[in-house]
Amino acid sequence: MKKLLSLALITSLLMGCKKEEANAPKEPNKLIIGLSADYPPFEYFKNGKIVGFDVALMEALTKKLGVDVEFKDMNFDGIIGALQTKRIDAAISSISASEDRKQAVDFTNTYYSGGIAMVCSKESDVATILDLKGTTIGLQAGSVYEPYANDGLKNQLGELTIKSLPKIPDLIQDLKSKRIVCILMGTTEAKRLALEQPDLKAIPISGSETEVAIALPKGSALKDKLNTALAEMKADGSLDKLIQEWLK
Secondary structure, eight states, X not given: OHHXXXXXXXXXXXXXXXXXXXXXXXXXXXXXXXXXXXXTTTEEEETTEEESHHHHHHHHXXXXXXXXXXXXXXXXXXXHHHHHTTSSSEEOSSOBOOHHHHTTSEEOOOOEEEEEEEEEETTOOOOSGGGGTTSEEEEETTSTHHHIIIIIIHHHHSOOEEEEESOHHHHHHHHHTTSSSEEEEEHHHHHHHHHHOTTEEEEXXXXXXXXXXXXXXXXXXXXXXXXXXXXHHHHHTHHHHHHHHHTO
């Protein structure tokens, strides 16, 4: 009986240790990073692999942190929700650190600044945002261009229809089918799209600027670590090197 009691006690202690070990906080050896891989040159598929400036930057940052990285492609308008429910550890997808988003998630320091542009058919007469009055424009659902169009352009123009879709390729298809007259997107992405598709033109919108940062769940311990790694990359010139390689 004593042997049985001793065995039970030892088993109980071992199980308790294992439970404590399982519940103990661990430094993750892999980060799951959300993005919407339809936005060259920031993130896109090439030969079945996700590549781009944001991807190269996150790979460099996680290397500094000493952890592996796994990228998870998703609709852009699902990224904030995925961060809030902690299905992903962070998100890097040309995400503007707007005040509204800061209420829902945390952001690192800015790693890139850009503007807003219109992508139109080269045959289009659109030259300025004033030419959009009475037309239908497209933009990516959940993007910073959505409130910009709804709160800014609509008030300015009065007559404007806005069509939001999850993926950029679907917006391009609508543009070429003349269901919309232009797509709102970042200036860098717009120039890249017009360069790759000569039947399109990119028109920068003056006075517009967006600050791009990495998004994180509220209170994430990764924020300080990523900020430190970003600061190191800014100081040693490696961030500028990536910008020149991918965005210029």
